[in-house]
Amino acid sequence: MKQRHTLLEKDGAQSVVASLVSIVIGLLVGSILILVVGAFSANLGMASAWEGIRLVFFGIFSTGRNAAGALTWGFNPQSIGNMLFRATPLILTGLSVAVAFKTGLFNIGAPGQYLMSTMVTLAIALGIPADAMPKILLWLLAFLGGMLAGALWGCIPGLVKAFLNINEVLACIMTNWIAANLVTWFFDANKVFQNTVENTKSGYVYMTAYGKTMVDGAWTYVKGNGVQTAKLGLDKLFPGSQINAGILVAVLMAIGVYILMTKTTLGYELKACGSNRHAARYAGVNDKRNIVLSMAIAGALSGAGAALYYLSGNTEFFWSTYQSLPATGFNGIPVALLAANNPIAVIFTGIFMSMLNIVGLQLTNLTAYNEYITDVIISVIVYLSAFSLVIKMIISSRRKQKAAVEAAPAAPAAAPLSGTEAPPEPDRPEETDAVEEKGGERV
Amino acid sequence: MRTMEAENIIEMLHITKEFPGIIANDDITLQLRRGEIHALLGENGAGKSTLMSVLFGLYQPEKGIIKKNGQEVKINDPNDATALGIGMVHQHFKLIDVFTVLDNIILGAETTRGGFLQKKEARAKVESLSQRYGLKVDLDAKVEDITVGMQQRVEILKMLYRDNEILIFDEPTAVLTPQEIDELMDTMREFAREGKSILFISHKLNEIMAVADRVTVLRKGKYIGTVDTKDTDKQSLSNMMVGRPVQLEVTKTPAQPGEPVLEVKDFCVPAKGHKKNAVNNVSFQARAGEILCIAGIDGNGQTELVYGLTGLEKSSGGTVTLCGQDVSHASIRHRGDRMSHIPEDRHKHGLVLDFTLEQNLVLQRFRESRFQHMGFIDQKAVREYSEKLIEQYDVRSGQGPITRARSMSGGNQQKAIIAREVDREKPLIVAVQPTRGLDVGAIEYIHGQLVSERDKGKAVLLISLELDEVMSLSDRILVMYEGEIVGELDPKQTTVQELGLYMAGAKRMDMTGKEGEGA
Numbered sequence: 001m002k003q004r005h006t007l008l009e010k011d012g013a014q015s016v017v018a019s020l021v022s023i024v025i026g027l028l029v030g031s032i033l034i035l036v037v038g039a040f041s042a043n044l045g046m047a048s049a050w051e052g053i054r055l056v057f058f059g060i061f062s063t064g065r066n067a068a069g070a071l072t073w074g075f076n077p078q079s080i081g082n083m084l085f086r087a088t089p090l091i092l093t094g095l096s097v098a099v100a101f102k103t104g105l106f107n108i109g110a111p112g113q114y115l116m117s118t119m120v121t122l123a124i125a126l127g128i129p130a131d132a133m134p135k136i137l138l139w140l141l142a143f144l145g146g147m148l149a150g151a152l153w154g155c156i157p158g159l160v161k162a163f164l165n166i167n168e169v170l171a172c173i174m175t176n177w178i179a180a181n182l183v184t185w186f187f188d189a190n191k192v193f194q195n196t197v198e199n200t201k202s203g204y205v206y207m208t209a210y211g212k213t214m215v216d217g218a219w220t221y222v223k224g225n226g227v228q229t230a231k232l233g234l235d236k237l238f239p240g241s242q243i244n245a246g247i248l249v250a251v252l253m254a255i256g257v258y259i260l261m262t263k264t265t266l267g268y269e270l271k272a273c274g275s276n277r278h279a280a281r282y283a284g285v286n287d288k289r290n291i292v293l294s295m296a297i298a299g300a301l302s303g304a305g306a307a308l309y310y311l312s313g314n315t316e317f318f319w320s321t322y323q324s325l326p327a328t329g330f331n332g333i334p335v336a337l338l339a340a341n342n343p344i345a346v347i348f349t350g351i352f353m354s355m356l357n358i359v360g361l362q363l364t365n366l367t368a369y370n371e372y373i374t375d376v377i378i379s380v381i382v383y384l385s386a387f388s389l390v391i392k393m394i395i396s397s398r399r400k401q402k403a404a405v406e407a408a409p410a411a412p413a414a415a416p417l418s419g420t421e422a423p424p425e426p427d428r429p430e431e432t433d434a435v436e437e438k439g440g441e442r443v
Numbered sequence: 444m445r446t447m448e449a450e451n452i453i454e455m456l457h458i459t460k461e462f463p464g465i466i467a468n469d470d471i472t473l474q475l476r477r478g479e480i481h482a483l484l485g486e487n488g489a490g491k492s493t494l495m496s497v498l499f500g501l502y503q504p505e506k507g508i509i510k511k512n513g514q515e516v517k518i519n520d521p522n523d524a525t526a527l528g529i530g531m532v533h534q535h536f537k538l539i540d541v542f543t544v545l546d547n548i549i550l551g552a553e554t555t556r557g558g559f560l561q562k563k564e565a566r567a568k569v570e571s572l573s574q575r576y577g578l579k580v581d582l583d584a585k586v587e588d589i590t591v592g593m594q595q596r597v598e599i600l601k602m603l604y605r606d607n608e609i610l611i612f613d614e615p616t617a618v619l620t621p622q623e624i625d626e627l628m629d630t631m632r633e634f635a636r637e638g639k640s641i642l643f644i645s646h647k648l649n650e651i652m653a654v655a656d657r658v659t660v661l662r663k664g665k666y667i668g669t670v671d672t673k674d675t676d677k678q679s680l681s682n683m684m685v686g687r688p689v690q691l692e693v694t695k696t697p698a699q700p701g702e703p704v705l706e707v708k709d710f711c712v713p714a715k716g717h718k719k720n721a722v723n724n725v726s727f728q729a730r731a732g733e734i735l736c737i738a739g740i741d742g743n744g745q746t747e748l749v750y751g752l753t754g755l756e757k758s759s760g761g762t763v764t765l766c767g768q769d770v771s772h773a774s775i776r777h778r779g780d781r782m783s784h785i786p787e788d789r790h791k792h793g794l795v796l797d798f799t800l801e802q803n804l805v806l807q808r809f810r811e812s813r814f815q816h817m818g819f820i821d822q823k824a825v826r827e828y829s830e831k832l833i834e835q836y837d838v839r840s841g842q843g844p845i846t847r848a849r850s851m852s853g854g855n856q857q858k859a860i861i862a863r864e865v866d867r868e869k870p871l872i873v874a875v876q877p878t879r880g881l882d883v884g885a886i887e888y889i890h891g892q893l894v895s896e897r898d899k900g901k902a903v904l905l906i907s908l909e910l911d912e913v914m915s916l917s918d919r920i921l922v923m924y925e926g927e928i929v930g931e932l933d934p935k936q937t938t939v940q941e942l943g944l945y946m947a948g949a950k951r952m953d954m955t956g957k958e959g960e961g962a
Contacts (some may be wrong), residue, residue, distance in 0.1 A: 264818050264819050264820060265820055268802070269940040271798075272798070272806070275796070275797040275798060276791075276794070276796065278791045279795045280795070281755065281792075282775070283779075284757065284774070285776075286776075
């Protein structure tokens with residue numbers, strides 16, 4: 001029964017299938033919702049419902065409507081470019097949550113880390129005069145400052161967990177709201193960062209690139225110092241979109257995290273602490289240091305997400321955060337879950353999540369549906385991704401049943417000690433078929 | 444063996460059960476007669492637990508059938524097993540810690556009327572069972588507050604409450620004190636007299652010889668044979684089990700103690716949740732080339748002593764000197780440079796169960812320059828090293844170095860830990876209950892390793908609860924009672940009875956003089 005190592009027997013492949021199943025079910029539920037809403041709504045009807053369903057699945061390739069009013073499809077550089085732009089912070093908060101998960105910690109504090117980084121990034125980028133240093137240096141300073149702020153904010157729950165054994169989830173939730181109010185206060189008190197150009201926009205901070213084209217235009221007052229992420233020609237590839245090199249930074253950081261977790265001694269220590277803190281301690285690993293370090297790395301990644309988003313140059317920060325925490329921070333959790341905490345997979349799940357975002361906008365723009373349908377889809381997927389372990393179990397037990405039927409007539413061959421092929425690094429322990437393990441838990 | 448159909452209450456015929464990389468049960472036949480105590484003997488990983496899990500409905504066999512009273516039955520889950528009157532006391536109890544004893548017993552078989560629990564009836568039934576078999580339990584105590592021995596009695600009452608007539612005991616004595624073991628044996632005999640049939644999984648030959656009528660021996664998943672205990676003896680049973688002649692006694696030459704490696708002086712370790720010290724003013728020396736054993740009944744401070752010595756717990760007084768260096772306040776890692784530690788709890792401390800075998804084999808050594816360059820782990824070096832250890836120490840697993848530690852049998856997990864710790868070549872080896880829960884073959888092997896390390900000039904500090912082990916393996920015995928060392932004995936000149944008196948606190952030496960001698 002184990003001679004053939006088919007794809008589905010590998011843990012990694014099973015994770016991918018489990019995530020895909022979650023996604024497909026999520027999209028189907030969204031479709032049913034669209035159908036139901038369409039059927040009972042006077043101004044929608046079944047034709048609109050069909051359009052809505054097609055948009056849910058293929059919205060990223062929608063190019064609008066033609067003269068006859070029918071949906072048109074094709075490569076839409078603006079949508080795809082914006083998808084990648086919006087994926088940047090999601091990938092990073094996803095990485096943040098994934099790294100903490102690998103160390104056995106639940107980083108629900110990504111929103112707070114994200115906010116603290118936003119504050120520091122914008123304070124540096126807007127607070128230092130543009131002519132004080134080269135813009136690229138200022139950008140780097142703001143980016144690193146944001147990461148550091150996120151890291152320090154992440155350290156707090158880490159320290160509290162390591163030294164006082166207080167659950168990091170509680171500490172994270174509290175530090176989230178402390179961050180929200182701190183940031184609100186900071187921007188409220190420092191009028192210098194506020195955008196008073198447009199009087200209706202009282203709650204906004206200047207974009208960092210604000211005024212770039214305002215040499216002698218209609219604007220009378222120029223603020224912002226032109227600091228923005230390099231585009232590296234990506235704007236030519238996806239004209240009309242907000243894309244910049246941030247997505248490349250995010251991908252590089254994901255690869256970096258992958259290498260850190262699988263190839264280095266530090267990653268080994270972090271994972272050992274996460275899987276069995278006692279054994280790590282026994283082996284002379286400083287478990288307290290590793291818990292703090294893990295949260296710091298997680299915080300730095302969330303911080304990088306915020307920095308890349310707000311340094312793009314044309315994003316404004318609405319600082320009335322006391323109303324809510326940034327969704328990007330929380331959405332890191334489903335991104336990580338759907339990726340089964342694999343840093344490389346986080347790139348794809350992050351992009352997928354932001355695709356749903358774009359799809360939501362397309363729904364609003366092109367039909368009478370609103371974008372909140374995609375929130376339902378995301379919720380269903382998140383819900384199901386928590387079941388991905390169950391889905392994996394179903395897959396592997398089906399494989400086993402099949403194998404058992406096949407193996408039954410054949411004489412059992414001596415079990416070879418196959419130490420040749422290494423399976424991909426699974427993130428969760430597979431349902432072990434421990435020979436000596438009592439199986440009471442399986443019932 | 445031809446027996447009449449009705450004589451066998453349970454027959455498992457030609458059972459085959461496979462797992463990836465291993466055939467756990469290969470064409471195994473087991474026939475349980477009505478009213479007998481039938482032992483199932485085999486090394487760790489021989490397939491005993493798998494076979495019982497098949498009988499209890501936790502696993503489905505690929506081949507083979509199960510008959511009850513000559514009728515073929517299908518056992519798809521534990522509920523089917525319960526319906527057939529099969530009950531099981533698992534090695535690791537399946538109890539809910541925060542429930543009371545009574546609630547645990549009736550859980551899953553509650554008497555209800557109109558949806559309401561009828562605890563009064565249940566209580567009466569449990570009380571009468573408890574009295575009839577002398578199984579003393581406190582029905583209103585929470586499980587987390589009672590002793591392991593009492594927890595086991597709760598598990599037994601659970602089976603009786605369900606009117607089971609086939610009782611499976613999976614390694615029931617591993618967690619019990621000698622007195623509790625005797626009581627359990629009496630209870631089992633009583634059950635058998637009443638016509639209940641008992642399957643007794645064990646690898647302790649003494650107990651099998653004392654209580655069982657017949658023994659079925661498994662080895663590496665295969666059926667070896669079934670014998671009557673009255674026609675056999677311990678030596679031939681262990682030969683059947685291991686497949687080669689086994690030495691039940693430790694052979695070793697007299698110790699050649701050298702320089703002290705470990706010196707402990709007025710050492711104190713605080714107890715959890717108490718003001719009193721768990722280890723109180725303990726002083727001793729462990730010398731190179733000797734096996735020093737700390738004997739005592741479980742819970743007399745041995746665990747805390749080891750935690751204090753290894754740095755897992757902070758000490759509250761006294762000094763620890765290792766190879767002439769004061770390490771009283773040193774980090775675990777620093778102490779680990781001169782000390783190997785075979786921990787008491789292999790799942791808690793010894794292994795990261797979700798890691799692979801090779802990752803576990805370098806749990807301390809991954810920082811050494813041989814296994815990493817600039818912070819990047821040299822996977823190839825780790826693989827080569829682990830393959831060497833696996834071969835040298837005969838660690839068996841489904842997939843070699845990449846096997847998850849969790850999926851290995853207990854004996855092989857322990858062997859992996861021993862391999863790792865012994866191969867680190869440190870002057871002091873602290874071995875805490877290194878053979879707990881292991882079978883004869885593995886025990887022989889581990890004892891041999893410890894003696895050979897001693898002969899290489901290492902100091903071995905052995906902490907053991909097993910009197911046999913203490914007497915046969917050690918060169919010098921210190922007895923610990925209530926956190927203090929109450930006696931120093933020479934295993935060649937003392938008896939088990941005398942040792943027992945010290946362990947129970949009935950006798951104690953004046954250790955103040957001894958200290959002076961050590962200093």
